[in-house]
Amino acid sequence: MKRFIAKSIFLPLSILYGLIIDFRNWLFDNQLLPSVRPSVYSISVGNLTVGGTGKTPMVEFLIKRYWSSVYMTNASIATLSRGYGRKTRGFRVATVDDTAATIGDEPLQIHRKFGKQVRVCVGERRVEAIRLLLTHHPETALVVLDDAFQHRAVHPHLAILLMDYKRPFYDDYPFPAGRLRERRKGAHRADVIVVTKCPMNLWEAEQQRIISRIRPYTGSETPIFFAGLQYGQPVSFATHQPVADLKNVVLVSGLANADPLENYVRQAYGMQKHVRFADHYAYTRADLESILTNRPDGSVVLTTEKDWVKLDDLLTAEERSTWPLYYLPVAIQFLAEQESAFLAFLTTHKQLTKA
Structure with a gap:
């Protein structure tokens, strides 16, 4: 009932917002605002x-x-996003030195998985970003x-x-x-x-x-x-190798909608609890220590690939090799x-x- 009342209150604002976006789309559709078809x-x-x-x-x-x-051919594919959550601005091509703070968590995830096959780029002004990409890498x-x-x-x-x-x-x-x-x-x-x-x-x-x-x-x-969605086997932070028979997990996620993930982990791995954070959450060392300290005895931490790239940057080499941390790959099926x-x-x- 409360949800219905709230929706009724906000509906006039939704109509106004929708009309504003309609007008913006009309400007693009009628070429009153420029829309560029890339040459690639x-x-x-x-x-x-x-x-x-x-x-x-x-x-x-x-x-x-x-x-x-x-x-x-090699290096002929590129991805481009605005790099949501990054603390940098402008066009940027991912390198081994980049972090979630410099390019965003999802571009970093893609770079760590496919950096040898694709060029991962970020840039909030995408027309300009594509132009710069093709200027520096015309083989794209x-x-x-x-x-x-x-x-x-x-x-x-x-x-x-x-x-x-x-x-x-x-x-x-x-x-x-x-x-x-x-x-x-x-x-x-x-x-x-x-x-x-x-x-x-x-x-x-x-x-x-x-x-x-x-x-x-x-x-x-x-x-x-x-x-x-097809979930793979959990992968160790330490070895980057899949592991079998993982049980008693504490799930950690920072997703817009973590319900499908939670349902799967509960059935597959004996989930003890789920520590939820906001989408694109920027983890701190205190967050990581709290997760590990407050987990039930004998449990391990399981997270997503998007969260792995941020949590992994908080670890020392020794911690990475000894703490029970794993991430769960996922693919479209x-x-x-x-x-x-x-x-x-x-x-x-x-x-x-x-x-």
Whole structure:
């Protein structure tokens, strides 16, 4: 009841906010504000909802897909995001010396996993960032734009829109009554939609019901796919190797929506408790010591990859080798037989779209 009352109070503000964003989009749509199509093939990954739709796993999926492509060569792929939460400004290419404070936690995660295959970049002014990237690295053949669906100054060749299965945009409202960054009709700019964090056994009838709810906001031919999350084996902070038979864990997370992760860890690893922090939380040494000191006897600490890169920087080499700290890799996993169709769509779209 309280939630209904709060939504009713904020709904007029949501309508006003939505209209302001509509006007901004109208300016871009009518070329009254400039929108630049990059000279290099570009893919935007984004959402309508604030946080928590699986953008980073999708970016990693694209990295793996295109890096294995026959037409890609070494260092020809780049990722670009604004670097949310960093304390620096301007265009920056990740190096081994960077931290979450200098490039942001998610770019740092990607750099530590794929730094030898891709060039990880940050820059809040993305048109300028792409120009600088191509000036210094003209061999770049693909730029993956992370969290760029509302960044209208760049007109990507392919726009991928993600929607959380449990937080569909068609049931939501713009801020502050809801969690949408713009009104639902913004989905019409998507070239493809992926419904993320789905149960892997999602029935075909339920998929069709969701498609029918999405379709009023998209083009009639816009492909819609369904995917879940696949968690890997926990990895040791000390050895960077997967471990088996991990039990009695204290889960530590700083995510926009940690519920799917909590449900999985509770079932798979005997979760003792879950210490939650805000999304993109900047951990301190005191936070780490509190987590370790207050954990139940015999338990270990399990966290996410995004949180690992920040917590790991707080450790000495000796602490890293002796303290029971692990992180849980996660990847996007398409529902049965949909991955091949999605990959075929990516290939066809790139062939049809001239950079």
